[in-house]
Amino acid sequence: MYPKLQDLVDSLATKLSRPATLEDRRQRLVVYSRHSELPDAVRHASILQRCVSAEVLTWLRRFELAKARQPVRIPRNVSLGMLSRVCIPIRHHDLLLGYLWLIDADESMSSEQIALAEFAAQDFALALYREVLAGELASDRETEAIRNLLLCGSEVQASAARTLIDGGHFDPSLSVVVLVAKPVLTPDAEPDDQVRLALERALANTRQRLPARHAAHLVSYSDGILLFGTEREVDELAVNRCVSHLDHALQTALSGLEQVSSSVIGVGQPRSGLAQASGSHLEAGQAARIAAFMPDVSRIARWSQLGIYRVIGQLFSQGLGEFVLHPGLERLFTDPEALPLLQTLETYLDLSGNALATSERLKLHRTSLYSRIQRFERLTGANLKDGNERLCLHLGLKLARFTGRYRPAG
Incomplete structure (x- = not known):
């Protein structure tokens, strides 16, 4: 897929007598040289999966490779199964394009060998830059077509779908x-x-x-x-x-x-x-x-x-983000001390008004539960014996949670 880059990485690996890999700036594998055997678990995973694991990425972040202008020595990490390496950032006019990786298990790479790899990196930069330009043009066309497909009117959507299909995507x-x-x-x-x-x-x-x-x-x-x-x-x-x-x-x-x-x-x-x-x-x-x-x-x-959350999503999509279905809830949303009452009510309604199940869920004595419910009714003027009232309160709590107006603790 990248014949020029493949030739370059094979040539450098031969000159240095050590395997090499080239990654893009997102640390996805682009090409790799011949390996008589895979030297460590990280290189093995990189070649098989064409990317590195989250654990390896976390380890490498501490070396700030994206900011590096010079070769960086990465020490061995036994827990990751990773031998020591030399990383050479690939840049074109200071634009980061990728990374050249050379295994240096015994840290024997000389300054002359590293200088040779740095010199070769200039050819990598030009070749990778051309590949990036070509890839980004194709990617930009795909991205624009997907945006038009998902966000525009039906006539534009049909054209965008045709673009993706004709482009072989x-x-x-x-x-x-x-x-x-x-x-x-x-x-x-x-x-x-x-x-x-x-x-x-x-x-x-x-x-x-x-x-x-x-x-x-x-x-x-x-x-x-x-x-x-x-x-x-x-x-x-x-x-x-x-x-x-x-x-x-x-x-x-x-x-x-x-x-x-x-x-x-x-x-x-x-x-x-x-x-x-x-x-x-x-x-x-x-x-x-x-x-x-x-x-x-x-x-x-x-x-x-x-289920009912589809109604909530559709309400939100209609611009009703500040809408509350029960006026008595308005005052409580602005009172931090009312949060336990709101959480108690939501759990009570979630469990279909089952006091025993609510008490067990909240680890709350039933006398305390009834006290909270009565206090809520006094503060809001709500009547929890009324089915329509319960529906308004329940939906109002869910909508308020969805829009961020009500954030339960824990």
């Missing part, structure tokens, strides 16, 4: 299901380049496990989007397998990022063709958001199984 005979992967960030954290690179890595790794022309993907500001093609419009087995691959890749890629606490995946309903993917995307995005805000929803949230 997607088989026109397939039905499509959209998956949205969403990192759940710690309080006050914002998605950054590390998070987006992790999403890109997870989506790319998932696509590698799927048949050719069965998937396309896009990384947005804070989410990863995967369009997955199935032979039949309803193929639960294939979808479940794809979800499992994505979930594993997502957790691996996000592992070690301090600003990420967990991750969720939303799964939309299948559509008969690529041009109809936007509906599945809307469902998957809302399902992922619900899973991120609602602890009683599975981390893998399928739109078809969300």
Whole structure:
């Protein structure tokens, strides 16, 4: 696939009498030299999986390779099964393009050998730069087509679907299901380049496990989007397998990022063709958001199984984010001391008004439970014996949780 780069890495490995690999700036394997045997577990995994594990990435971050302008010696790490190495950043006019890796198990590489590798890195930089330009042009066309497919009107969607099909990215005979992967960030954290690179890595790794022309993907500001093609419009087995691959890749890629606490995946309903993917995307995005805000929803949230939460998602999509279904809740949302009352009420309503089950769930004496419920009724003017009133309160609590107005402790 990269004949020029392959020739360069083989030539350098021969001159230095040691195996070499070339990775792109996201630390995905591009090419590797001949190996008489694989020297360590990390190199073995890199060649087989074409990427490095989350544990290895975490170890390498401490050496700040993305900022390096000179060769960096990486010491041996026994726990990772990793021999010592020399890493040479590949740059073109100071633009980081990738990394050249040379195993140096006994740390015997001389300054002359490292200088030779640095000199060769100039040829790697030019060749890799050309490959990056070509790849990014193709990637930009795919990205623009996916954005148009998911976010624009029907006429533009049809044209975007044709672009993806004609470009060899997607088989026109397939039905499509959209998956949205969403990192759940710690309080006050914002998605950054590390998070987006992790999403890109997870989506790319998932696509590698799927048949050719069965998937396309896009990384947005804070989410990863995967369009997955199935032979039949309803193929639960294939979808479940794809979800499992994505979930594993997502957790691996996000592992070690301090600003990420967990991750969720939303799964939309299948559509008969690529041009109809936007509906599945809307469902998957809302399902992922619900899973991120609602602890009683599975981390893998399928739109078809969300029940009342589908109503909440649709309410939110209609611009009702500040809407509360019961006026008595308004005052309590602004009072921090009312939080125990709200949590008690939500649990009570979740359990269909079963006082015994609520007491056990909250580890609360039933007398204290009844006291809290009565106090809630006094403060809000609510009547929990009225079914419509209970429905308004329950839906109002879920909607407030979904929009961030109500955040239960723990």
